[in-house]
Amino acid sequence: MSRNRKAGTVTILPNLSIIDIAEEGKGVAKSDELVVFVEKAVPGDVVDVRIVKKKKNFAEAVIETLHTGSDLRTDPFCQHFGTCGGCKWQHMQYDAQLTFKQKSVEAALQRLAKIDTSAMEPILGSAENKYYRNKLEYTFSNKRWLNQQDMGDSENLEMNALGFHVPLRFDKILDIQHCYLQAEPSNTLRNQVRNYALRKGLTFYDLRNHEGNLRNLIIRTSSTGEVMVVVVFAYIEQEQVDEMMAYLQTEFPEVTSLQYIINQKKNDTIFDQEIITWSGRDYIFEEMNGLKFKIGAKSFYQTNSLQAHELYKITKEFAGLTGDELVYDLYTGAGTIANFVAGSVKQVVGIEYVPTAIEDAKFNAELNGIENTLFYAGDMKDILTGTFIAEHGKPDVVITDPPRAGMHADVVARLLEMEAEKIVYVSCNAxxxxxxxxxxxxxxxxxxxxxxxxxxxxxHVENVVLLKLHVD
Structure with missing residues (x-):
């Protein structure tokens, strides 16, 4: 039995072996009857940990001393590792990451649905595990997150930042120098925008007091080489807006869609905001499987373009399409899956909550000469009624790709009533x-x-499940 060492109010648990990874990505250890979740720990580590939160049966902790590093460890590649909320597993070898993602899906299906997972197929890894995202959103703030080194040089401190929120701190932004999530020109664009703002004396947004000139920077890229930049301003003169947009247009001629927003609300959502196009189109094009997709500033599109293609190929394979099916695509977004499978079926009916996404879906169908898709906007549980099904026909296959919260109970009930022969359920939350x-x-x-x-x-991991109707 291990003994706790206390220094003041600090509790240290010595020589814990990390035996697993929890669903939220923390290492798991056991000390007596206590389960301990350890930040940045890897299975195989032997560590002393410091308790930061304790409940009756579990505790949360951080590593105080790493005695033995796991064979699964590797050196983090990003200078922001440990502070930034992204890429939290970069200290673990990629093959090991895949192993634990597979186990997490398996455990969720076994524990919560009592499903036999013996036939579960191996996880499909991503061919690219750096610079794989096609969209990033950065935040301006006048309250930069300070590390220990920063605090030692407080006299010459630059408090403005352009980067990501520090986990659990809505008002603190980590100033990002280089991000490994999105390819160029993303890093150059972000750094140039920050430098321009500092040179011109533009104020960075105060997330508590809701004041300042600059609020957000959104960068979208595509596999076709197109780039979209959206600058979100708050309280600013139009002349300053014009000067910054002209600067970006001159310095980055490769940007094919340059837009801006004036957002003075108390939240960052842009879906209710007017987007003004400064130069180029108000959208960029993505291509997949010979199809073109229009991507606007508000569009829904999988953020890993290459892997999205693989995901949709698996979805289509699971559906086992023969060319004569009626398919319902629930939570269709911009109609990406619907248009992807349309050439292999008789008709696809797509339903999505967000009206602008449905407009994109219709545009994308027309752009690709697809004539066998129908799209409807509205709350899924309100649209997917008996009357709707009677009008459009009982589907042979249902493809559903809901948000992280899953499907509403009324939607599940409707699926049980419809009795489609097959359901392909794509999820980002096992x-x-x-x-x-x-x-x-x-x-x-x-x-x-x-x-x-x-x-x-x-x-995080996506999971595709094929369900077939019971045979009587």
């Missing part, structure tokens, strides 16, 4: 997927399971 699968088991069997890694160096 726990909520398992909850829905437990309900669908009333009439469906899970016959195939395939995890897909869309987000390397994080604990």
């Amino acid at each position: 726990a909520t997927q398992a909850r829905d699968l437990a309900l669908l088991k009333e009439k469906y069997d899970v016959v195939r399971i395939k995890p897909v890694d869309m987000f390397p160096h994080t604990q």
Whole structure:
């Protein structure tokens, strides 16, 4: 039995062996009857940990001393590792990341849905595990996150920052020098925008007091080489806006869509904001499988373009399409999956909550000469009614790709009533997927399971499940 060493109010647990990874990405150890979740720990580590939060049966801790490093460890590649909330697993070898993602999906399906996962297929890793994102959103702040070194040089401190929120600190922004998530010109653009703002004396947004000139910077790129930049201003003179946009247009001629927003709300969402195009189009094009997709500033599109193609190929394969099916695509977003499978079916009916996404879906269908898709905007549980199904026909296949919260109980109930022969359920949250699968088991069997890694160096994982209607 290990002994706790206390220094003041600090509790140290010595020589803990990290035995697993929890769903939220922390290492797992056991001390007596206590389960300990350890930040930045890797299975195979032997560590002393400092308790930062304790409950009855579990505690959260950080590493105080690393006695033995796991064979699964590797050197982090980013200078911001440990402070930034992204890429939290970059200190773990990529093959090991895939192993633990597979285990996390398996555990969720077994524990929450009581599903036999013996036929679960190996996870599909991402061919690119750096610079794989096609969209990043940065935040301006006049309250930069300070590390120990910064605090030692407080007299010459630059408090303005352009970067990412520090986890659990809504008002503190980590000033990013180089990010490994998005390829160039992303890093150069961000750094040049920051430098321009500092030279011109533009004020960075105060997240507590809601004042300042500059609020957000959104950069989208595509596999076609196109680039979109959206600058979000707050309280600023139009002349200053014009000067910055002219600067970006001159310095970055490769930007094919240059836009801006004036957002003076108290939240950062842009879906209710007017977007003004400064130069180029108000969208960029993405290509996949010979299809073109229009991507606007508000568009929904998988952030890992290359891996999205693999995900959709698996979805289509699971559906087993023969050319004569009626397919319902639930939570269709910009119609990417619907248009992807349209050439292999008789008709696709897509439903999505966000009206602007449905407009994109219709545009994308027309752009690609696809004539067998229908798209509807509205709340899924309100649209997917008996009357709707009677009008459009009972689907042979349902493809559903809901948000992290999963499907509304009314939608699951409607699926059980419809009794489509097959359901292909794509999810970014194995726990909520398992909850829905437990309900669908009333009439469906899970016959195939395939995890897909869309987000390397994080604990997040997509999962594709094929369900077939019980045979009487």
